[in-house]
Amino acid sequence: MTTIIAFIFVFGLIVFFHELGHFLLAKRSGILVRDFSIGFGPKIFAYKKKETQYTIRLLPIGGYVRMAGEDGEELDLKPGYRVGLELSKDETVTKIIVNGKDQYVNAQPFEVSKADLEKELFIEGFEDYDESKKIRYQVARDAVVVDGKIETQVVPYDRTFGAKSLGKRAATIFAGPLFNFILAILIFTALAFIQGGVASTENTLGNVVKDSPAAEAGLHEGDKVLSISGTKTNSWAEIVGKVSENPDKKLMFKIERDGKTQEVKVTPEKQKVQGEAVGKIGVENPIKDSFGAKISYGFTNTWNWIHQIFDVLGKMITGGFSLDMLNGPVGIYTSTEQVVSYGFLTLLNWTAVLSINLGIVNLLPLPALDGGRLLFFLYELIRRKPVDPKKEGIIHFVGFALLMVLMILVTWNDIQRAFF
Incomplete structure (x- = not known):
């Protein structure tokens, strides 16, 4: 039980910081974030504040930040749709009810003839489904579209991921791995203060x-x-x-x-x-116990680990790749079980090292990873035009599928080493 709690703590903290990096830079760049999720699978906890839903899911082996415009989402109201509209005092649309109109008694019956919920933000059509009563309403920037029990906020184009400058998009993606390195620095610095000093x-x-x-x-x-x-x-x-x-x-x-x-x-x-x-x-x-030495230890030790991990990656490339060189969730769980026996401080050190590993792995120029996306941004910078979104989506999908196959193979290899 102790190992399970430790594993969830380690993975949860690492994933949280990684996704927090994406989240904070997205917010700073003015991108609407729909979901901030820790874990995958069924929801254990969900809480919505303003425009973002925060969730904790069953499997603590990852997470994601879903930004508006990233997944090709589109709120499209076709001509002929009969909807309900809720209006503000200045007659701006605040809610568009597509399904479940009977639950909104104050909604104005409306038949759509034309709508733009992205750039011009308007809806045009006929009140009370009467073609003699054609009218055009402005749609609020934070209006929601209701489809049964699902409410989706309208996203003005300027708040989508794709609308932002190349620099802001790259910074938002890079922030995930960066925050993994920041977590390591914070942990190593905390350990230096807890232990009273650092080795000189x-x-x-x-x-x-x-x-x-x-x-x-x-x-x-x-x-x-x-x-x-x-x-x-x-x-x-x-x-x-x-x-x-x-x-x-x-x-x-x-x-x-x-x-x-x-x-x-x-x-x-x-x-x-x-x-x-x-x-x-x-x-x-010799031990250094000055305040400056403890602070600098967080940075220097993180850098030393980054250097060591890149050395290992280099040897993997030049010396031949083997599955035994990789650890999946099972392998990390087994290692965590051993680390826990040495105490909480050792577990913290292990967390910092894993966080650095995750940061570096995510920066590898492979499809579906942050490094792969940054590679596309580099292409855009050089060619002065982005890759076709459909082609990029296909490349990331294939890359993700291959990563899943690799993860399955690594996990099976971990199970064999642990139990056979």
Whole structure:
């Protein structure tokens, strides 16, 4: 049960931030957002505020933000339609009832002869279905069309996704992955404050363990290691690497202490780590606990993970692709089960890493992903004209279908690894 809750928490938080990025930039760009949904499948919770419906669905493995004009939606009132109209005090149409007119006793019977619910926003026709009473009404920008129990808000063309500038459309799509990186930065920063500090990468010694080779040699916490046996050391990683490579061998540490340099001989103790002999001198990683160090850790650690993930992607491309390199929901669930056993802070760290992964994967230039859509925008920028919407829709549909097939294969592979 704990793993299930943790899995929902991790996926829910990552998906929420991703979709929040799309949502906020769409709103800022003036795009009408019809739905903000976390999860797929049947609705568990639904709440409508103003023009957007917010929903939580049963399967916590994704989400979406449905923006006006994205899915080819069209409110079309053909000539001859008999509808009901509700009007404001200034006789502007606020509600068009297509089906279920008997539930709206104040609705004006109206037969449509012509209508534009997108650009000019008007409806023209005959009151009381009487052809001698032809009239034209202006339609409110936030009017709704009622079809039974379904109410759909009219969307002026200037509030659709396609009507916005290339820059605004690209920013709205890019914002999803960007917010995944922002989530990682926030989590890593929070962890730095919770843990009281962050590991330093500088070539300075941290706590020196009592009775260790370092302590016996006279090394102190805060000593800056300039070189080891003639090899310059500019980072903590270089110190660890040099010591690890030389178990039971005397090393000459050139250090700086209180503004003065001196040399200290140290012999790393041989220890077995995963069956391999390595050198240890008993010095811990230096810790930075300043406010600035904790803030910067969120950015630097996120960047380090981005770099590592791109390295892995590069090796996948150059070294040959295998399904074993990928994890689907089952694989992530299994990994989450292991992470949970190490505590909540480790789970938070895992969430940040997964969020970075999702951000990068979504930026890959593949159809149906955010990166694929950005690629179409790049084409539009170069050619100075957009791809035909129908052709783009077909490409995204085929890409989505292929991604679903890949997801099924990866999930099956995860199940085999987990249970067989």
